[in-house]
Amino acid sequence: MAITTATPSPQAVRPGGGGKDGVKRHQSKPWLPYALIAPAVVFELLIHFTPMVTGIWISFLELTNYFIANWSQAPFVGFHNYGIAISLTNAQGAALLNSFAISCGFTLVVVGLSWGFGMSAAVALQRSFRARAIFRTIFLIPYAIPIYAGIIAWKFMFQQQTGVINQMIVFLHLATPTSQPFWLIGSNSFGALCVVAIWRTWPFAFLMLMAGLQTINEDLYEASALDGARPFRQWRSITLPELGAVNKVLVLVLFLWTFNDFNDPAILFGESQPPAGDLVSWHIYNNAFTIQNFGFGAAMSTLLLLFLLVVSVLYLLFVNRRSTRA
Amino acid sequence: MRETTAFKVFRVVVIVVLTIFVALPLYVMIVSSVKPLADVQSTFTWWPTTFTIQPFIDIWTTVPLAQYFGNSVIVSTAASLCSVIIATFAAYGVSRWRFRGRSVFTTAVLSTQMFPGILFLLPLYIIFVNIHTATGIPLVGTLWGLIITYLTFTLPFAIWMLTGYFDNIPRDLDEAAKVDGASALTTLFRVILPVARPGIVAVIVYSFITAWGELLFASAFVGQFQNLRTLSVGLTQYSSETAVFWNQIMAASLVVSVPVVVGFLLLQRNFVAGLSAGAVK
Numbered sequence: 060m061a062i063t064t065a066t067p068s069p070q071a072v073r074p075g076g077g078g079k080d081g082v083k084r085h086q087s088k089p090w091l092p093y094a095l096i097a098p099a100v101v102f103e104l105l106i107h108f109t110p111m112v113t114g115i116w117i118s119f120l121e122l123t124n125y126f127i128a129n130w131s132q133a134p135f136v137g138f139h140n141y142g143i144a145i146s147l148t149n150a151q152g153a154a155l156l157n158s159f160a161i162s163c164g165f166t167l168v169v170v171g172l173s174w175g176f177g178m179s180a181a182v183a184l185q186r187s188f189r190a191r192a193i194f195r196t197i198f199l200i201p202y203a204i205p206i207y208a209g210i211i212a213w214k215f216m217f218q219q220q221t222g223v224i225n226q227m228i229v230f231l232h233l234a235t236p237t238s239q240p241f242w243l244i245g246s247n248s249f250g251a252l253c254v255v256a257i258w259r260t261w262p263f264a265f266l267m268l269m270a271g272l273q274t275i276n277e278d279l280y281e282a283s284a285l286d287g288a289r290p291f292r293q294w295r296s297i298t299l300p301e302l303g304a305v306n307k308v309l310v311l312v313l314f315l316w317t318f319n320d321f322n323d324p325a326i327l328f329g330e331s332q333p334p335a336g337d338l339v340s341w342h343i344y345n346n347a348f349t350i351q352n353f354g355f356g357a358a359m360s361t362l363l364l365l366f367l368l369v370v371s372v373l374y375l376l377f378v379n380r381r382s383t384r385a
Numbered sequence: 386m387r388e389t390t391a392f393k394v395f396r397v398v399v400i401v402v403l404t405i406f407v408a409l410p411l412y413v414m415i416v417s418s419v420k421p422l423a424d425v426q427s428t429f430t431w432w433p434t435t436f437t438i439q440p441f442i443d444i445w446t447t448v449p450l451a452q453y454f455g456n457s458v459i460v461s462t463a464a465s466l467c468s469v470i471i472a473t474f475a476a477y478g479v480s481r482w483r484f485r486g487r488s489v490f491t492t493a494v495l496s497t498q499m500f501p502g503i504l505f506l507l508p509l510y511i512i513f514v515n516i517h518t519a520t521g522i523p524l525v526g527t528l529w530g531l532i533i534t535y536l537t538f539t540l541p542f543a544i545w546m547l548t549g550y551f552d553n554i555p556r557d558l559d560e561a562a563k564v565d566g567a568s569a570l571t572t573l574f575r576v577i578l579p580v581a582r583p584g585i586v587a588v589i590v591y592s593f594i595t596a597w598g599e600l601l602f603a604s605a606f607v608g609q610f611q612n613l614r615t616l617s618v619g620l621t622q623y624s625s626e627t628a629v630f631w632n633q634i635m636a637a638s639l640v641v642s643v644p645v646v647v648g649f650l651l652l653q654r655n656f657v658a659g660l661s662a663g664a665v666k
Contacts, residue, residue, distance in 0.1 A: 089484070183395065194404065197407055226429040262407075340503045360504035
């Protein structure tokens with residue numbers, strides 16, 4: 060990929076010999092930009108690209124715990140792992156498909172509501188009013204707080220006997236103290252997972268949209284107000300189009316982060332793994348590491364990567380075509 | 386600019402609903418951290434029966450919190466500082482030069498956001514083990530592996546944000562420095578960086594927060610070493626035990642959150658300014 064054109068030479072980053080060749084300097088040192096990006100290229104190659112290629116390679120191996128100590132001896136099995144992963148008659152294949160479906164539902168709910176909350180809050184706080192700074196600060200706290208601290212607090216809130224959620228449900232007479240629902244096991248766990256994920260995701264959407272709103276020229280609103288445009292009309296005809304570039308990146312990033320989400324189920328559920336909250340990263344992790352079938356885990360991860368790649372490319376094609384037409 | 390009644394109603398509803406949603410866990414965390422153990426083991430109450438700061442004292446011995454804290458500080462500080470330095474050079478190159486492979490580089494770097502962490506977790510560990518045995522660079526059984534992993538995780542977003550920021554700095558400044566005989570790096574340090582401070586701060590904040598909260602790679606790389614566990618691994622493991630002292634873990638959550646939240650809130654203006662610059666592209 061990028062990598063062949065960028066010859067990594069970290070020592071070249073030293074300031075070059077002074078000289079006074081002035082404006083033509085940059086042409087005289089064609090290697091300079093490559094030297095500047097070299098450290099980034101080295102780390103991306105080492106931490107992102109090489110492991111990814113290795114991971115794809117592992118997906119063609121029978122890498123079980125039997126071979127893990129001597130993993131280079133693991134036999135090559137071609138598409139065998141993939142065959143299991145996509146076979147619907149096989150229990151493992153069916154479980155993967157089920158987990159994929161849960162992740163799709165989870166992503167739709169979390170990205171949709173996070174974007175909606177973020178947009179509502181950004182628009183509500185767009186014009187200055189008293190106490191605006193205070194609410195902006197409050198809204199950003201879930202983004203700043205360490206991921207695990209927020210999720211652990213929710214885990215406590217969702218406890219069946221001692222949690223605040225069931226306390227409120229009983230208080231509102233939606234359940235009796237003896238019939239309090241379980242949130243972290245059983246079918247309710249999907250809802251609990253969504254609430255927690257939205258809680259810690261929407262502030263990022265708010266942050267990005269708020270930053271985007273600051274770049275919109277106030278005159279646009281003034282002019283349209285003179286023409287008699289109401290706030291909703293202004294939002295549709297000014298705010299939304301002007302935020303096009305931000306939204307393009309934001310929705311994609313939210314999609315990728317949410318679909319790959321590992322933290323929420325891992326911290327919320329711990330050792331108990333409710334089927335309703337079986338997100339795909341969590342599913343793969345449990346299969347690869349507790350069952351110790353790393354080849355199969357890698358094959359499932361590669362399928363996940365392919366899926367994300369296809370969706371992202373289609374999304375970008377769709378968004379870019381619409382924006383060039385507009 | 387006049388505001389319609391409908392807009393005012395919308396604003397109040399949005400603010401009230403979202404404030405309750407955001408604040409509820411924060412309130413539960415704070416109020417539970419000053420409750421005696423008996424309180425958090427029975428039905429939830431909105432106010433402690435007796436007020437105590439004992440959980441804040443006990444948690445340091447219930448789990449080795451100081452150790453976790455130290456590890457997290459080392460990893461997050463090192464990763465965010467290295468990340469911002471590397472990202473600054475890369476963004477400067479991308480922003481100021483049109484070179485072959487430029488768009489391939491930016492696309493490839495951003496595409497890494499697509500990689501499921503779960504796919505390269507094990508391969509990365511295997512690579513670290515091999516580098517360790519081949520060269521003796523201690524990437525396993527130390528915090529180094531985590532540091533270089535985290536700095537790489539934050540590079541893509543950091544480069545994207547800083548490139549946007551640098552693009553907004555007028556080239557006239559560069560040209561003027563060049564005419565004065567400044568080299569490219571002198572220009573970066575003397576001209577660009579002072580103007581780009583908000584962007585730099587934003588990147589450091591973002592990287593620090595990301596590293597401070599990461600769990601998956603931390604569990605895999607240092608989870609088995611008691612003395613290397615970071616806060617995310619240590620506290621998550623404790624919260625999964627069968628008998629959890631919830632008041633103590635809420636106190637711990639509060640203790641580990643306050644430094645990052647306060648730091649973030651103090652720097653939020655910079656952060657928003659940095660994002661705006663990246664966003665207009």
